[in-house]
Amino acid sequence: MATQQGPTTPTPEQAHFDHLMATDSRVEPRDWMPDAYRKTLLRQISQHAHSEIIGMQPESNWISRAPSLKRKAILMAKVQDEAGHGLYLYSAAETLGQNRDQMMDALISGKARYSSIFNYPARTWADMGAIGWLVDGAAICNQVPLCRASYGPYGRAMVRVCKEESFHQRQGFEILLELANGTSAQKRMAQDAVNRWYAPSLMMFGPPDDDSPNSRQSMVWNIKRFSNDELRQRFVGMMVEQVKVLGLTLPDPDIRFNEDTKKWEHGPLDWEEFKEVLAGRGPCNAQRLERRRQAHDDGAWVREAAAAYAQKQSAKAALQEAAA
Ligand code: 3HC
Numbered sequence: 001m002a003t004q005q006g007p008t009t010p011t012p013e014q015a016h017f018d019h020l021m022a023t024d025s026r027v028e029p030r031d032w033m034p035d036a037y038r039k040t041l042l043r044q045i046s047q048h049a050h051s052e053i054i055g056m057q058p059e060s061n062w063i064s065r066a067p068s069l070k071r072k073a074i075l076m077a078k079v080q081d082e083a084g085h086g087l088y089l090y091s092a093a094e095t096l097g098q099n100r101d102q103m104m105d106a107l108i109s110g111k112a113r114y115s116s117i118f119n120y121p122a123r124t125w126a127d128m129g130a131i132g133w134l135v136d137g138a139a140i141c142n143q144v145p146l147c148r149a150s151y152g153p154y155g156r157a158m159v160r161v162c163k164e165e166s167f168h169q170r171q172g173f174e175i176l177l178e179l180a181n182g183t184s185a186q187k188r189m190a191q192d193a194v195n196r197w198y199a200p201s202l203m204m205f206g207p208p209d210d211d212s213p214n215s216r217q218s219m220v221w222n223i224k225r226f227s228n229d230e231l232r233q234r235f236v237g238m239m240v241e242q243v244k245v246l247g248l249t250l251p252d253p254d255i256r257f258n259e260d261t262k263k264w265e266h267g268p269l270d271w272e273e274f275k276e277v278l279a280g281r282g283p284c285n286a287q288r289l290e291r292r293r294q295a296h297d298d299g300a301w302v303r304e305a306a307a308a309y310a311q312k313q314s315a316k317a318a319l320q321e322a323a324a
Helices: 012-022 035-054 056-060 069-094 100-108 126-146 152-180 184-203 215-220 228-246 271-278 285-298 300-323
Strands: 256-258 263-265
Touching: 035 056, 035 069, 035 100, 035 215, 035 285, 056 069, 056 126, 056 285, 069 100, 069 126, 069 152, 100 285, 126 152, 126 184, 126 228, 152 184, 152 228, 184 228, 184 271, 228 263, 285 300
Parallel strands: none
Antiparallel strands: 256 263
Protein backbone atom coordinates (compact mmCIF):
# COMPACT_ATOMS: atom_id res chain seq x y z
CA MET A 1 0.00 0.00 0.00
CA ALA A 2 1.48 3.37 -1.00
CA THR A 3 1.42 5.21 2.26
CA GLN A 4 3.90 7.59 3.82
CA GLN A 5 5.15 7.82 7.39
CA GLY A 6 2.57 9.82 9.26
CA PRO A 7 -0.66 9.49 11.39
CA THR A 8 -1.92 5.89 11.64
CA THR A 9 -5.36 6.82 10.23
CA PRO A 10 -4.77 8.23 6.74
CA THR A 11 -6.60 11.43 5.82
CA PRO A 12 -9.44 10.95 3.29
CA GLU A 13 -7.13 12.40 0.60
CA GLN A 14 -4.29 10.00 1.44
CA ALA A 15 -6.78 7.11 1.58
CA HIS A 16 -8.07 8.06 -1.89
CA PHE A 17 -4.51 8.29 -3.23
CA ASP A 18 -3.67 4.91 -1.68
CA HIS A 19 -6.81 3.46 -3.32
CA LEU A 20 -5.67 4.80 -6.72
CA MET A 21 -2.29 3.11 -6.20
CA ALA A 22 -3.78 -0.14 -4.94
CA THR A 23 -6.16 -0.34 -7.93
CA ASP A 24 -3.41 0.71 -10.36
CA SER A 25 -5.51 3.74 -11.38
CA ARG A 26 -4.47 7.04 -12.82
CA VAL A 27 -3.68 10.16 -10.75
CA GLU A 28 -4.72 13.34 -12.56
CA PRO A 29 -3.47 16.91 -12.04
CA ARG A 30 -6.59 17.89 -10.06
CA ASP A 31 -6.22 14.92 -7.67
CA TRP A 32 -4.61 15.32 -4.27
CA MET A 33 -1.17 13.73 -4.19
CA PRO A 34 1.57 13.42 -1.56
CA ASP A 35 4.22 16.16 -1.93
CA ALA A 36 6.88 13.48 -2.35
CA TYR A 37 4.95 11.90 -5.26
CA ARG A 38 4.66 15.32 -6.94
CA LYS A 39 8.34 16.03 -6.31
CA THR A 40 9.64 12.78 -7.80
CA LEU A 41 7.37 13.14 -10.82
CA LEU A 42 8.59 16.70 -11.41
CA ARG A 43 12.14 15.45 -11.04
CA GLN A 44 11.74 12.60 -13.54
CA ILE A 45 9.48 14.30 -16.09
CA SER A 46 11.51 17.54 -16.25
CA GLN A 47 14.74 15.54 -16.64
CA HIS A 48 13.07 13.50 -19.35
CA ALA A 49 12.04 16.70 -21.14
CA HIS A 50 15.56 18.15 -20.81
CA SER A 51 16.95 14.91 -22.25
CA GLU A 52 14.77 15.22 -25.34
CA ILE A 53 15.84 18.82 -25.93
CA ILE A 54 19.57 18.26 -25.33
CA GLY A 55 19.28 14.99 -27.27
CA MET A 56 18.58 17.01 -30.42
CA GLN A 57 22.16 18.29 -30.50
CA PRO A 58 24.26 15.25 -31.45
CA GLU A 59 21.96 14.52 -34.39
CA SER A 60 21.24 18.09 -35.55
CA ASN A 61 25.01 18.55 -35.93
CA TRP A 62 24.84 15.92 -38.72
CA ILE A 63 21.82 17.22 -40.68
CA SER A 64 24.02 19.37 -42.94
CA ARG A 65 26.38 16.42 -43.48
CA ALA A 66 23.81 13.72 -44.25
CA PRO A 67 24.98 11.62 -47.25
CA SER A 68 21.74 12.03 -49.22
CA LEU A 69 18.60 14.17 -49.41
CA LYS A 70 16.57 11.19 -48.17
CA ARG A 71 18.81 10.76 -45.11
CA LYS A 72 18.79 14.51 -44.47
CA ALA A 73 14.95 14.59 -44.55
CA ILE A 74 14.66 11.58 -42.23
CA LEU A 75 17.17 13.00 -39.73
CA MET A 76 15.42 16.40 -39.76
CA ALA A 77 12.10 14.69 -39.07
CA LYS A 78 13.63 12.77 -36.16
CA VAL A 79 15.19 15.87 -34.59
CA GLN A 80 11.89 17.73 -34.94
CA ASP A 81 10.14 14.82 -33.22
CA GLU A 82 12.55 15.08 -30.28
CA ALA A 83 11.70 18.77 -29.88
CA GLY A 84 8.03 17.79 -29.79
CA HIS A 85 8.70 15.12 -27.18
CA GLY A 86 10.39 17.75 -25.05
CA LEU A 87 7.37 20.06 -25.36
CA TYR A 88 4.88 17.28 -24.43
CA LEU A 89 6.97 16.47 -21.38
CA TYR A 90 7.44 20.09 -20.26
CA SER A 91 3.65 20.44 -20.55
CA ALA A 92 3.17 17.30 -18.44
CA ALA A 93 5.63 18.65 -15.87
CA GLU A 94 3.83 22.03 -15.78
CA THR A 95 0.63 20.27 -14.62
CA LEU A 96 2.57 19.53 -11.41
CA GLY A 97 3.03 23.21 -10.66
CA GLN A 98 6.44 24.14 -12.05
CA ASN A 99 6.50 26.54 -15.01
CA ARG A 100 8.63 26.19 -18.09
CA ASP A 101 10.89 29.14 -17.30
CA GLN A 102 11.81 27.59 -13.95
CA MET A 103 12.62 24.28 -15.64
CA MET A 104 14.58 26.01 -18.42
CA ASP A 105 16.55 28.05 -15.86
CA ALA A 106 17.39 24.87 -13.96
CA LEU A 107 18.73 23.28 -17.15
CA ILE A 108 20.66 26.32 -18.36
CA SER A 109 22.23 26.90 -14.94
CA GLY A 110 23.49 23.30 -14.96
CA LYS A 111 21.38 22.40 -11.91
CA ALA A 112 18.99 20.07 -13.77
CA ARG A 113 19.92 16.61 -14.97
CA TYR A 114 19.42 15.22 -18.43
CA SER A 115 20.28 11.78 -19.77
CA SER A 116 23.96 10.85 -19.55
CA ILE A 117 23.87 9.46 -23.08
CA PHE A 118 23.78 12.87 -24.72
CA ASN A 119 27.17 13.84 -23.33
CA TYR A 120 29.00 11.61 -25.79
CA PRO A 121 30.27 12.86 -29.17
CA ALA A 122 28.74 11.78 -32.49
CA ARG A 123 31.96 11.33 -34.46
CA THR A 124 30.81 9.88 -37.82
CA TRP A 125 27.66 9.42 -39.91
CA ALA A 126 27.48 5.86 -38.54
CA ASP A 127 26.83 7.43 -35.12
CA MET A 128 23.45 8.54 -36.46
CA GLY A 129 22.71 4.86 -36.97
CA ALA A 130 24.07 3.79 -33.60
CA ILE A 131 22.16 6.56 -31.80
CA GLY A 132 18.90 5.63 -33.57
CA TRP A 133 19.32 1.89 -33.09
CA LEU A 134 20.88 1.79 -29.58
CA VAL A 135 19.87 5.07 -27.86
CA ASP A 136 16.33 5.23 -29.21
CA GLY A 137 16.10 1.47 -28.77
CA ALA A 138 17.00 1.87 -25.10
CA ALA A 139 14.56 4.77 -24.84
CA ILE A 140 11.75 2.58 -26.22
CA CYS A 141 12.61 -0.18 -23.73
CA ASN A 142 12.45 2.36 -20.90
CA GLN A 143 9.47 4.38 -22.17
CA VAL A 144 6.97 1.66 -23.12
CA PRO A 145 6.35 0.74 -19.44
CA LEU A 146 6.10 4.47 -18.68
CA CYS A 147 2.94 4.54 -20.88
CA ARG A 148 1.37 2.88 -17.81
CA ALA A 149 2.79 5.40 -15.33
CA SER A 150 0.27 6.25 -12.61
CA TYR A 151 0.43 9.97 -13.40
CA GLY A 152 -2.01 10.55 -16.28
CA PRO A 153 -0.29 13.34 -18.23
CA TYR A 154 3.04 11.45 -18.17
CA GLY A 155 1.62 8.11 -19.28
CA ARG A 156 -0.38 9.73 -22.07
CA ALA A 157 2.63 11.73 -23.30
CA MET A 158 4.59 8.47 -23.44
CA VAL A 159 2.03 6.82 -25.75
CA ARG A 160 2.63 9.48 -28.40
CA VAL A 161 6.40 9.50 -27.81
CA CYS A 162 6.72 5.73 -28.15
CA LYS A 163 4.93 5.71 -31.51
CA GLU A 164 7.52 8.12 -32.89
CA GLU A 165 10.46 6.37 -31.18
CA SER A 166 9.87 3.22 -33.22
CA PHE A 167 10.42 5.27 -36.41
CA HIS A 168 13.58 6.70 -34.78
CA GLN A 169 14.98 3.28 -34.02
CA ARG A 170 14.05 1.89 -37.44
CA GLN A 171 15.83 4.65 -39.33
CA GLY A 172 18.94 4.14 -37.19
CA PHE A 173 18.87 0.38 -37.84
CA GLU A 174 18.57 1.07 -41.57
CA ILE A 175 21.59 3.43 -41.57
CA LEU A 176 23.69 0.72 -39.91
CA LEU A 177 22.38 -1.99 -42.26
CA GLU A 178 23.32 0.10 -45.31
CA LEU A 179 26.81 0.73 -43.96
CA ALA A 180 27.33 -2.85 -42.79
CA ASN A 181 26.47 -4.05 -46.32
CA GLY A 182 28.59 -1.36 -47.94
CA THR A 183 32.35 -1.15 -48.40
CA SER A 184 34.67 -2.63 -45.78
CA ALA A 185 35.47 0.93 -44.65
CA GLN A 186 31.75 1.62 -44.17
CA LYS A 187 31.30 -1.61 -42.23
CA ARG A 188 34.26 -0.68 -40.01
CA MET A 189 32.70 2.76 -39.41
CA ALA A 190 29.40 1.13 -38.39
CA GLN A 191 31.13 -1.32 -36.03
CA ASP A 192 33.18 1.50 -34.49
CA ALA A 193 30.00 3.49 -33.77
CA VAL A 194 28.27 0.47 -32.19
CA ASN A 195 31.39 -0.15 -30.08
CA ARG A 196 31.33 3.44 -28.76
CA TRP A 197 27.58 3.71 -28.10
CA TYR A 198 26.87 0.26 -26.63
CA ALA A 199 27.99 0.76 -22.99
CA PRO A 200 26.70 4.37 -22.64
CA SER A 201 23.29 3.19 -23.95
CA LEU A 202 23.16 0.49 -21.25
CA MET A 203 23.93 3.15 -18.64
CA MET A 204 20.92 5.19 -19.85
CA PHE A 205 18.75 2.86 -17.75
CA GLY A 206 20.30 4.28 -14.58
CA PRO A 207 22.64 2.90 -11.93
CA PRO A 208 22.46 -0.72 -10.75
CA ASP A 209 19.37 -1.41 -8.64
CA ASP A 210 21.44 -1.49 -5.45
CA ASP A 211 22.57 2.09 -6.16
CA SER A 212 19.18 3.42 -7.28
CA PRO A 213 17.76 5.54 -4.45
CA ASN A 214 14.55 6.46 -6.31
CA SER A 215 13.52 3.14 -7.83
CA ARG A 216 11.86 1.44 -4.89
CA GLN A 217 9.45 4.31 -4.13
CA SER A 218 8.85 4.98 -7.85
CA MET A 219 7.78 1.36 -8.23
CA VAL A 220 5.51 1.55 -5.15
CA TRP A 221 3.89 4.58 -6.78
CA ASN A 222 3.47 2.78 -10.15
CA ILE A 223 5.69 5.36 -11.88
CA LYS A 224 8.39 2.83 -12.65
CA ARG A 225 7.09 -0.62 -13.58
CA PHE A 226 10.48 -2.36 -13.75
CA SER A 227 13.82 -1.75 -12.15
CA ASN A 228 16.84 -0.28 -13.94
CA ASP A 229 18.60 -3.65 -14.15
CA GLU A 230 15.44 -5.41 -15.34
CA LEU A 231 15.01 -3.05 -18.27
CA ARG A 232 18.76 -3.06 -19.03
CA GLN A 233 18.89 -6.84 -19.35
CA ARG A 234 15.75 -6.85 -21.51
CA PHE A 235 17.39 -4.32 -23.82
CA VAL A 236 20.51 -6.52 -24.13
CA GLY A 237 18.27 -9.43 -25.10
CA MET A 238 16.67 -7.34 -27.87
CA MET A 239 20.02 -6.08 -29.23
CA VAL A 240 21.62 -9.52 -29.27
CA GLU A 241 19.14 -10.72 -31.90
CA GLN A 242 19.07 -7.52 -33.95
CA VAL A 243 22.87 -7.18 -34.21
CA LYS A 244 22.99 -10.54 -36.02
CA VAL A 245 20.76 -9.14 -38.79
CA LEU A 246 23.13 -6.18 -39.08
CA GLY A 247 26.11 -8.49 -39.48
CA LEU A 248 27.90 -6.55 -36.74
CA THR A 249 28.85 -7.50 -33.19
CA LEU A 250 28.19 -6.05 -29.75
CA PRO A 251 31.44 -5.12 -27.94
CA ASP A 252 30.67 -7.34 -24.96
CA PRO A 253 32.04 -10.92 -24.82
CA ASP A 254 30.26 -11.51 -21.51
CA ILE A 255 26.74 -11.40 -22.93
CA ARG A 256 24.93 -14.64 -22.13
CA PHE A 257 21.42 -15.85 -21.35
CA ASN A 258 21.21 -17.29 -17.85
CA GLU A 259 18.94 -20.33 -18.12
CA ASP A 260 18.41 -20.35 -14.35
CA THR A 261 17.34 -16.73 -13.92
CA LYS A 262 15.95 -16.50 -17.48
CA LYS A 263 17.70 -13.14 -17.76
CA TRP A 264 20.36 -11.77 -20.09
CA GLU A 265 23.71 -11.00 -18.51
CA HIS A 266 26.28 -8.51 -19.82
CA GLY A 267 29.80 -7.43 -19.04
CA PRO A 268 30.73 -4.89 -16.36
CA LEU A 269 29.89 -1.22 -17.00
CA ASP A 270 32.11 1.68 -16.00
CA TRP A 271 29.99 3.28 -13.22
CA GLU A 272 32.84 5.64 -12.35
CA GLU A 273 32.54 7.04 -15.89
CA PHE A 274 28.76 7.28 -15.36
CA LYS A 275 29.26 9.28 -12.16
CA GLU A 276 31.76 11.56 -13.90
CA VAL A 277 29.25 12.23 -16.70
CA LEU A 278 26.49 12.92 -14.15
CA ALA A 279 28.85 15.29 -12.36
CA GLY A 280 29.19 17.31 -15.56
CA ARG A 281 32.63 15.98 -16.48
CA GLY A 282 31.64 13.88 -19.49
CA PRO A 283 33.11 14.31 -22.99
CA CYS A 284 30.46 16.82 -24.16
CA ASN A 285 28.67 18.18 -21.05
CA ALA A 286 30.09 21.71 -21.34
CA GLN A 287 29.48 21.87 -25.10
CA ARG A 288 25.87 20.66 -24.78
CA LEU A 289 25.00 23.20 -22.07
CA GLU A 290 26.75 26.04 -23.89
CA ARG A 291 24.78 25.24 -27.07
CA ARG A 292 21.53 25.15 -25.07
CA ARG A 293 22.31 28.52 -23.46
CA GLN A 294 23.11 29.99 -26.89
CA ALA A 295 19.87 28.61 -28.38
CA HIS A 296 17.92 30.05 -25.42
CA ASP A 297 19.51 33.48 -25.92
CA ASP A 298 18.93 33.34 -29.68
CA GLY A 299 15.25 32.61 -29.05
CA ALA A 300 14.71 35.50 -26.60
CA TRP A 301 13.21 37.72 -29.31
CA VAL A 302 10.58 35.06 -30.14
CA ARG A 303 9.54 34.80 -26.46
CA GLU A 304 9.42 38.62 -26.13
CA ALA A 305 7.37 39.00 -29.33
CA ALA A 306 4.93 36.27 -28.25
CA ALA A 307 4.56 37.86 -24.79
CA ALA A 308 4.01 41.34 -26.31
CA TYR A 309 1.41 39.93 -28.71
CA ALA A 310 -0.37 38.08 -25.88
CA GLN A 311 -0.38 41.26 -23.78
CA LYS A 312 -1.82 43.29 -26.71
CA GLN A 313 -4.51 40.66 -27.30
CA SER A 314 -5.56 40.60 -23.67
CA ALA A 315 -5.67 44.43 -23.55
CA LYS A 316 -7.86 44.41 -26.68
CA ALA A 317 -10.16 41.78 -25.15
CA ALA A 318 -10.44 43.83 -21.94
CA LEU A 319 -11.37 46.97 -23.94
CA GLN A 320 -14.01 45.02 -25.91
CA GLU A 321 -15.42 43.61 -22.68
CA ALA A 322 -15.59 47.08 -21.11
CA ALA A 323 -17.32 48.45 -24.24
CA ALA A 324 -19.89 45.59 -24.33
N1 3HC B 1 21.39 10.12 -16.95
C1 3HC B 1 21.38 11.11 -16.02
N2 3HC B 1 20.99 10.92 -14.74
C2 3HC B 1 20.62 9.68 -14.40
C3 3HC B 1 20.60 8.61 -15.30
C4 3HC B 1 21.02 8.88 -16.63
N3 3HC B 1 21.04 7.92 -17.56
N4 3HC B 1 20.17 7.49 -14.66
C5 3HC B 1 19.94 7.87 -13.39
N5 3HC B 1 20.22 9.17 -13.23
C6 3HC B 1 20.14 9.93 -11.98
C7 3HC B 1 18.72 10.02 -11.49
O1 3HC B 1 18.09 11.16 -12.02
C8 3HC B 1 18.96 10.13 -9.98
O2 3HC B 1 19.39 11.44 -9.67
P1 3HC B 1 18.38 12.49 -8.99
O3 3HC B 1 17.81 11.80 -7.77
O4 3HC B 1 19.25 13.66 -8.69
O5 3HC B 1 17.33 12.76 -10.02
C9 3HC B 1 20.19 9.25 -9.74
O6 3HC B 1 20.86 9.17 -11.00
C10 3HC B 1 19.83 7.87 -9.23
O7 3HC B 1 19.14 7.17 -10.24
P2 3HC B 1 17.76 6.41 -9.92
O8 3HC B 1 17.77 5.12 -10.63
O9 3HC B 1 17.52 6.39 -8.42
O10 3HC B 1 16.73 7.45 -10.55
P3 3HC B 1 15.35 7.14 -11.29
O11 3HC B 1 14.53 6.21 -10.47
O12 3HC B 1 14.80 8.45 -11.65
O13 3HC B 1 15.77 6.33 -12.62
C11 3HC B 1 15.79 6.82 -14.97
C12 3HC B 1 16.52 6.98 -13.62
C13 3HC B 1 15.75 5.34 -15.33
C14 3HC B 1 16.54 7.61 -16.03
C15 3HC B 1 14.37 7.37 -14.80
O14 3HC B 1 14.44 8.69 -14.34
C16 3HC B 1 13.55 7.33 -16.08
O15 3HC B 1 13.08 6.29 -16.47
N6 3HC B 1 13.38 8.50 -16.71
C17 3HC B 1 12.50 8.58 -17.89
C18 3HC B 1 13.22 8.19 -19.13
C19 3HC B 1 14.30 9.18 -19.49
O16 3HC B 1 14.49 10.18 -18.88
N7 3HC B 1 15.03 8.86 -20.53
C20 3HC B 1 16.14 9.74 -20.91
C21 3HC B 1 16.43 9.56 -22.30
S1 3HC B 1 15.29 10.45 -23.30
C22 3HC B 1 15.69 9.84 -24.78
O17 3HC B 1 16.35 8.86 -24.84
C23 3HC B 1 15.18 10.54 -25.97
C24 3HC B 1 15.16 9.63 -27.14
O18 3HC B 1 14.30 10.20 -28.09
C25 3HC B 1 16.49 9.46 -27.72
